[in-house]
Amino acid sequence: MDLTTIIPAAGSGVFPTLVFVQGNEQRVINLDHSPFSVGRKVDKDLVIADPRVSRDHAVIVSENGQFSVLDQGSKHGTFVNGEKIERRVLERNDRLEFGVREAAYVIFNPQHSTTNSAREFLSQISGMQLSQETTDLEKLVIFLEAARKLNTVGVLDEILMTLLEGTLKLTRAERGYVFLKNEQGQLRLAAGRNAKGEPVLEDTTISHSILDDALRSNSEFVLTDTSRSADLVGRNSIVAYDLRTVICVPLRKPIVQATRGAKDGTTAASGEAMGALYVDSRFASRDLSSVSQDILHAIATEAASLIENARLVQAEEAAKRYQQELAIAASIQQRLMAVTIPEVPFARLGGRNLSCKEIGGDFFDAVNTREGLAVVLADVSGKGVSAALLAQMLQGMIYSQLTAGMQLSEIVTAVNSFFTHKHIGEKYATLILARIRSDGELEYVNCGHIPPLIVSADRVERPEHSNLPVGLLPGAEYKGAQVNLKPGDRLILVTDGVTEAQDPQGEFFEDSRLEAAARKGTLEDIFTAIANFCSGAPLGDDCTVVELLYTGSKGQKTH
Amino acid sequence: MNLKMETRQADGVTIVSCTGRIVFGEESNALRDYLKRTLSSSRSIVLDLTGISYIDSGGLGALVGVYSSARSQGADIKLTGLGPRVRDVLQITKLVTVFEAYDSEQQAVAAFKRGAA
Numbered sequence: 001m002d003l004t005t006i007i008p009a010a011g012s013g014v015f016p017t018l019v020f021v022q023g024n025e026q027r028v029i030n031l032d033h034s035p036f037s038v039g040r041k042v043d044k045d046l047v048i049a050d051p052r053v054s055r056d057h058a059v060i061v062s063e064n065g066q067f068s069v070l071d072q073g074s075k076h077g078t079f080v081n082g083e084k085i086e087r088r089v090l091e092r093n094d095r096l097e098f099g100v101r102e103a104a105y106v107i108f109n110p111q112h113s114t115t116n117s118a119r120e121f122l123s124q125i126s127g128m129q130l131s132q133e134t135t136d137l138e139k140l141v142i143f144l145e146a147a148r149k150l151n152t153v154g155v156l157d158e159i160l161m162t163l164l165e166g167t168l169k170l171t172r173a174e175r176g177y178v179f180l181k182n183e184q185g186q187l188r189l190a191a192g193r194n195a196k197g198e199p200v201l202e203d204t205t206i207s208h209s210i211l212d213d214a215l216r217s218n219s220e221f222v223l224t225d226t227s228r229s230a231d232l233v234g235r236n237s238i239v240a241y242d243l244r245t246v247i248c249v250p251l252r253k254p255i256v257q258a259t260r261g262a263k264d265g266t267t268a269a270s271g272e273a274m275g276a277l278y279v280d281s282r283f284a285s286r287d288l289s290s291v292s293q294d295i296l297h298a299i300a301t302e303a304a305s306l307i308e309n310a311r312l313v314q315a316e317e318a319a320k321r322y323q324q325e326l327a328i329a330a331s332i333q334q335r336l337m338a339v340t341i342p343e344v345p346f347a348r349l350g351g352r353n354l355s356c357k358e359i360g361g362d363f364f365d366a367v368n369t370r371e372g373l374a375v376v377l378a379d380v381s382g383k384g385v386s387a388a389l390l391a392q393m394l395q396g397m398i399y400s401q402l403t404a405g406m407q408l409s410e411i412v413t414a415v416n417s418f419f420t421h422k423h424i425g426e427k428y429a430t431l432i433l434a435r436i437r438s439d440g441e442l443e444y445v446n447c448g449h450i451p452p453l454i455v456s457a458d459r460v461e462r463p464e465h466s467n468l469p470v471g472l473l474p475g476a477e478y479k480g481a482q483v484n485l486k487p488g489d490r491l492i493l494v495t496d497g498v499t500e501a502q503d504p505q506g507e508f509f510e511d512s513r514l515e516a517a518a519r520k521g522t523l524e525d526i527f528t529a530i531a532n533f534c535s536g537a538p539l540g541d542d543c544t545v546v547e548l549l550y551t552g553s554k555g556q557k558t559h
Numbered sequence: 560m561n562l563k564m565e566t567r568q569a570d571g572v573t574i575v576s577c578t579g580r581i582v583f584g585e586e587s588n589a590l591r592d593y594l595k596r597t598l599s600s601s602r603s604i605v606l607d608l609t610g611i612s613y614i615d616s617g618g619l620g621a622l623v624g625v626y627s628s629a630r631s632q633g634a635d636i637k638l639t640g641l642g643p644r645v646r647d648v649l650q651i652t653k654l655v656t657v658f659e660a661y662d663s664e665q666q667a668v669a670a671f672k673r674g675a676a
Contacts, residue, residue: 381616382583426587426620430652448652468653472623496616 487552578610583617609640
């Protein structure tokens with residue numbers, strides 16, 4: 001068995017380990033590739049900085065399922081358990097020394113972790129000779145136990161290989177394959193091994209007609225002796241290559257047992273076939289029909305559940321990775337929302353965001369420019385990572401153009417032509433870009449966003465001025481608007497997550513409630529009103545509210 | 560999925576009636592695919608939104624996307640049956656200036672006839 005080919009991805013815990021001890025320090029190294037080099041040179045896998053260690057001192061290689069250490073002509077020699085060696089097969093707990101004695105040494109694969117014992121279990125079984133003392137069935141049971149332990153590590157390829165090797169040993173067949181159905185329901189080769197343990201690929205000598213028969217039939221396994229079957233004449237590959245015996249075991253999804261009290265006759269219930277285990281022998285010297293039915297029964301019942309479990313673990317890992325990526329995107333999004341609000345003597349700005357479960361495309365930003373304090377609130381269509389990415393791009397573009405002192409309508413025109421030119425699909429953003437000068441003149445441009453609220457002492461205004469959203473239609477024209485604020489006036493910007501927040505009965509928060517809350521109080525009061533309204537119903541979309549209070553230009557010099 | 564679409568012919572114009580919600584994801588994808596298929600056999604479509612209770616930003620994106628590709632192929636989609644919610648959204652986003660919207664299906668069909676004449 002070539003260990004390098006079945007070593008699974010890093011971190012699965014099934015590698016042998018090296019424990020490197022130098023002085024008081026101890027380090028565990030996964031022996032996850034071969035050859036593994038040791039020496040004084042910095043490019044070695046294990047670097048030992050000691051003059052007695054040669055630059056290229058030794059390598060550890062994996063061969064036939066075992067690890068050996070090879071001296072590379074070092075000056076001070078390589079030692080295993082105190083004995084100077086040129087080459088030595090390593091055993092558990094062997095002590096390796098490279099030139100330097102005592103001060104630094106390596107222990108090979110000490111026994112400590114449970115996953116290592118599963119790994120060892122497997123290698124024991126692979127190396128086991130078919131002796132008289134243990135029955136084949138007992139060995140299979142041991143194998144399945146080991147495989148089940150491995151399953152917790154969740155490496156489908158390794159399960160398949162071990163399953164094949166175990167089956168080949170037990171049946172003494174020449175070669176074996178595992179076929180698994182892909183999403184389209186077609187059988188695809190997942191693993192192949194011959195009796196020597198070498199990987200084999202699919203070839204024309206595999207009888208697909210037998211595979212198909214086995215999948216269609218309700219039987220646990222199909223054992224076909226072609227020399228005795230008259231109806232197989234039409235099967236080209238069997239005739240052409242004179243195959244003698246084929247064992248084909250359909251791998252069916254395990255069915256959850258029905259209640260015990262159910263009527264008899266349901267015992268034969270079998271799940272949907274997800275693939276097949278196929279072994280054959282080409283020569284009359286090995287008649288597979290003598291293989292014990294008990295063994296085939298055991299393989300048939302256990303193999304499928306092993307694979308199903310391994311697949312579940314794989315799916316779980318994929319889901320975990322996806323979750324991690326989402327978490328990264330969410331943290332980027334949160335940092336975008338964490339705006340450092342510039343302090344200006346004539347206005348106070350505040351913003352707050354309440355995120356729903358999924359990552360959204362809301363963001364707001366504030367920039368102090370020579371032309372005044374600028375604020376932008378945007379809502380990118382859709383949800384998820386793509387919306388967050390677009391939000392980040394948008395924020396960057398707007399920020400740089402604001403600091404460059406461009407006109408607000410020019411900025412959104414540029415953003416629109418950039419996004420429509422890039423053909424980013426149907427993603428677009430609604431946004432409000434506003435800038436207030438110290439004298440209270442507020443200019444703003446609304447691009448398809450919910451109208452802002454301008455709250456004065458006695459009333460709330462909702463200016464109707466609007467433009468198309470950005471990124472939706474090429475060549476759209478954008479016009480700004482202007483209003484003069486008096487000290488104490490407030491500009492309130494919201495995203496539609498606010499007006500579309502729903503109560504448990506499915507009613508929307510609506511503009512009327514928003515206006516009432518804005519008239520009564522500040523940012524916090526608006527959020528309290530939303531929370532009270534929703535009374536525990538989950539948010540469907542991000543809620544963002546930005547409030548700009550114009551305090552007046554007291555103390556400001558007028559030019 | 561919470562969106563149903565039905566097609567019938569009226570005076571050489573294809574009427575697509577929608578019922579449900581046009582929202583980001585499954586529904587907006589379904590609307591886009593359905594209209595694209597319809598556009599392969601018809602150049603004049605009236606989209607009847609009477610049964611649409613809600614459209615979100617993703618749904619709007621799909622609608623504008625299909626509309627743009629229809630126009631670039633020389634076809635046209637006119638709207639009718641805008642409920643208050645849909646009308647509000649089109650108003651806020653100024654998309655009322657992009658789409659032609661009519662109070663009734665007959666008016667929308669007649670507008671196609673006028674254009675063809």
